[in-house]
Amino acid sequence: MSKTALQTLIGTALIDSRFCEELLNGKRPALLAxxxxxxxEREVALIVETDxxxxxxxxxxxxxxxx
Amino acid sequence: MLMFSRxxxxxxxxxxxxxxxxxxxxxxxxxxxxxxxGVAAPxxxxxxxxxxxxxxxxxxxxxxxxxxxxDAVYRPLLDGSRLIAxxxxxxxxVQRASMxxxxxxxxxxSPRAVELGWSCYEHPYAYxxxxxxxxxxxxxxxxxxxxxxxxVEQLAAHFQVPVxxxxxxxxxxxxxxxxxxxxxxxxxxEDGPGLE
Numbered sequence: 001m002s003k004t005a006l007q008t009l010i011g012t013a014l015i016d017s018r019f020c021e022e023l024l025n026g027k028r029p030a031l032l033a034x035x036x037x038x039x040x041e042r043e044v045a046l047i048v049e050t051d052x053x054x055x056x057x058x059x060x061x062x063x064x065x066x067x
Numbered sequence: 068m069l070m071f072s073r074x075x076x077x078x079x080x081x082x083x084x085x086x087x088x089x090x091x092x093x094x095x096x097x098x099x100x101x102x103x104x105g106v107a108a109p110x111x112x113x114x115x116x117x118x119x120x121x122x123x124x125x126x127x128x129x130x131x132x133x134x135x136x137x138d139a140v141y142r143p144l145l146d147g148s149r150l151i152a153x154x155x156x157x158x159x160x161v162q163r164a165s166m167x168x169x170x171x172x173x174x175x176x177s178p179r180a181v182e183l184g185w186s187c188y189e190h191p192y193a194y195x196x197x198x199x200x201x202x203x204x205x206x207x208x209x210x211x212x213x214x215x216x217x218x219v220e221q222l223a224a225h226f227q228v229p230v231x232x233x234x235x236x237x238x239x240x241x242x243x244x245x246x247x248x249x250x251x252x253x254x255x256x257e258d259g260p261g262l263e
Contacts (some may be wrong), residue, residue: 003206003207004098004206005208007091007094007095007098008095008098008099008101008102008231010092010095010098010099011095011096011097011098011099011100011101011102012099012102012103013099014092014096014099014179014183015096015099015100015103015121015123015174015179016096016099016103016132017179017182040071054183056183057088057091057092058088058116061088061091066169
């Protein structure tokens with residue numbers, strides 16, 4: 001279920017440019033709260049610093065071994 | 068339409084990089100769409116998703132008719148709108164699978180895909196079949212159905228997809244369902260990349 005939440009988070013950013021912008025620029029904690037992420041996923045998602053969705057997604061993928 | 072140079076686009080979801088991260092992103096896209104449409108259980112209403120297309124798809128509509136040549140096909144129109152035409156002569160399951168595939172093509176052709184530098188912009192069919200499987204048969208839902216002991220045929224009915232699609236999905240997820248015979252195992256293996 002956790003992997004699903006993570007992929008849903010990234011997928012939402014893929015299709016919603018405003019959500020994507022907010023995810024990468026300052027509103028990340030509030031947005032993450034909308035998803036059923038594990039503690040580990042939430043922590044990693046908060047520390048990945050980038051303004052690129054690609055880097056954010058790959059960063060999560062690599063650190064969490066999500067697939 | 069958003070305009071980005073190839074260099075800018077390449078900064079994001081370029082064709083470079085490992086395949087498994089691309090398949091991961093394709094699956095993410097499917098989950099994102101399921102959330103956006105509020106779909107929480109199968110069968111995924113792909114026909115309604117096209118009829119009520121999200122803004123990201125830019126004036127996408129559905130045309131239902133007897134095509135005779137394609138199961139379904141995506142086409143941009145001269146007025147800037149886009150459509151997915153589906154062949155009503157095909158079975159319900161085939162229509163759904165092909166509409167899901169073409170929905171991925173529609174995304175690949177969208178301004179958002181250009182903005183993201185989405186890797187399959189120029190080759191949308193490379194991952195179209197995979198996307199269709201991810202959208203219509205999400206990982207977690209398939210695993211749950213398998214735990215409940217559903218056969219391949221029952222899974223096909225549950226998700227309203229072709230049996231071959233179920234076989235391919237089970238294979239790429241490393242799952243087995245009761246009644247899966249050896250002859251099914253390699254069926255559909257030629258329809259593009261799978262999950263790793």
